[in-house]
Amino acid sequence: MVAIEVEGLEKRYVTYLRRGLRRERSVIHALRGISFSVMKGEVFGLLGPNGAGKTTTVKILSTLLLPDSGKAFLLGYDVVKEPEEVRKRIGVSLSVERGFFWKLTGRENLIYFGMLYGLDGNELRERVNYLLKLVGLDELNSSDKLYEEYSTGMKARLSIARALLIDPDVLILDEPTLGLDPASSRMIRELLIRLAHDEGKTVLITTHNMFEAEIVCDRVAIINDGRIIAIDTIDNLKGIVGGDLSIELSILPSARISLDNLRPHFSDLNAELTLNGDDIKLKVLTKPSERDEVTQELLLRLQKLGCSVKRVEVREPNLEDVFIELTRGRS
Numbered sequence: 001m002v003a004i005e006v007e008g009l010e011k012r013y014v015t016y017l018r019r020g021l022r023r024e025r026s027v028i029h030a031l032r033g034i035s036f037s038v039m040k041g042e043v044f045g046l047l048g049p050n051g052a053g054k055t056t057t058v059k060i061l062s063t064l065l066l067p068d069s070g071k072a073f074l075l076g077y078d079v080v081k082e083p084e085e086v087r088k089r090i091g092v093s094l095s096v097e098r099g100f101f102w103k104l105t106g107r108e109n110l111i112y113f114g115m116l117y118g119l120d121g122n123e124l125r126e127r128v129n130y131l132l133k134l135v136g137l138d139e140l141n142s143s144d145k146l147y148e149e150y151s152t153g154m155k156a157r158l159s160i161a162r163a164l165l166i167d168p169d170v171l172i173l174d175e176p177t178l179g180l181d182p183a184s185s186r187m188i189r190e191l192l193i194r195l196a197h198d199e200g201k202t203v204l205i206t207t208h209n210m211f212e213a214e215i216v217c218d219r220v221a222i223i224n225d226g227r228i229i230a231i232d233t234i235d236n237l238k239g240i241v242g243g244d245l246s247i248e249l250s251i252l253p254s255a256r257i258s259l260d261n262l263r264p265h266f267s268d269l270n271a272e273l274t275l276n277g278d279d280i281k282l283k284v285l286t287k288p289s290e291r292d293e294v295t296q297e298l299l300l301r302l303q304k305l306g307c308s309v310k311r312v313e314v315r316e317p318n319l320e321d322v323f324i325e326l327t328r329g330r331s
């Protein structure tokens, strides 16, 4: 079942730039007609560089911003024509700190927002207790600490708890782990996967973080300059860069060895030779089935040339390789 459907969304911002004493009108095309759909129970990532249009997209889906053209539906409800129906079914965290009361505790903040959503009494207390536990803020020194004393990680967890107050079917999170340490990031990533795969919620996140997208997202859309340039599973996207492995060797510097000396000996393997600090880095792309054979061949040739190898690394293509490949020459 489709949970989020986006068809040809366009958004332009009009800004005024100062040119001396004059103000010059400038139009920024934040979205140039993007389309995608997200299935129920899926973790879907919008991935792209700064200014690509990710936040604009999630603001439109959260009914906080109107598109110039195009359509978007959440669980069948039109975000422009039926915003109330959409808001009843979504939990949103766009900026971790936005809207919380600094002089209230984390628990009090959740109770306050719960009351705004129409919850009260036992139902509200139980929901807040459940959510504080879910996001790991249930210890007394977390839940009953003033919000202003919360660390960034605690604020991020509370923000997700607030987004979950009405037990929404769809969660929309802008950069949910931005600025968090590895332990907090991992906790939030595991929570998002659990919410989608165990509870059937649909989770839409934005991120710059390729590593995060690889771990969390079932599928991603890569956005660049207001356009979607690829949508697929991570594995299929990796196929775009050929599915080749990269074998990288660090060669110790020596007076006799230079990039120019080495190049002719590896040109038949399309090797890339670059300086990496003082070391020389030799990189060759190869099919997974030829990995051992090619590694041995490289080591043998380097040994014959009198080179000392410091390190050998074999790396699978990751989303970063895909992103660089797809955006090459586009921006």
Ligand SMILES: Nc1ncnc2c1ncn2[C@@H]1O[C@H](COP(=O)(O)OP(=O)(O)OP(=O)(O)O)[C@@H](O)[C@H]1O
Pocket (backbone or CB within 6 Å): 013, 014, 015, 028, 029, 030, 048, 049, 050, 051, 052, 053, 054, 055, 056, 057, 208
């Ligand atoms: N309120 C605004 N007024 C004018 N321009 C805006 C406004 N909001 C966003 N933009 C511009 O629209 C484009 C898309 O911005 P958006 O915030 O959607 O990108 P993003 O992918 O979320 O970027 P980031 O990763 O930096 O958050 C950018 O060029 C941005 O400068």
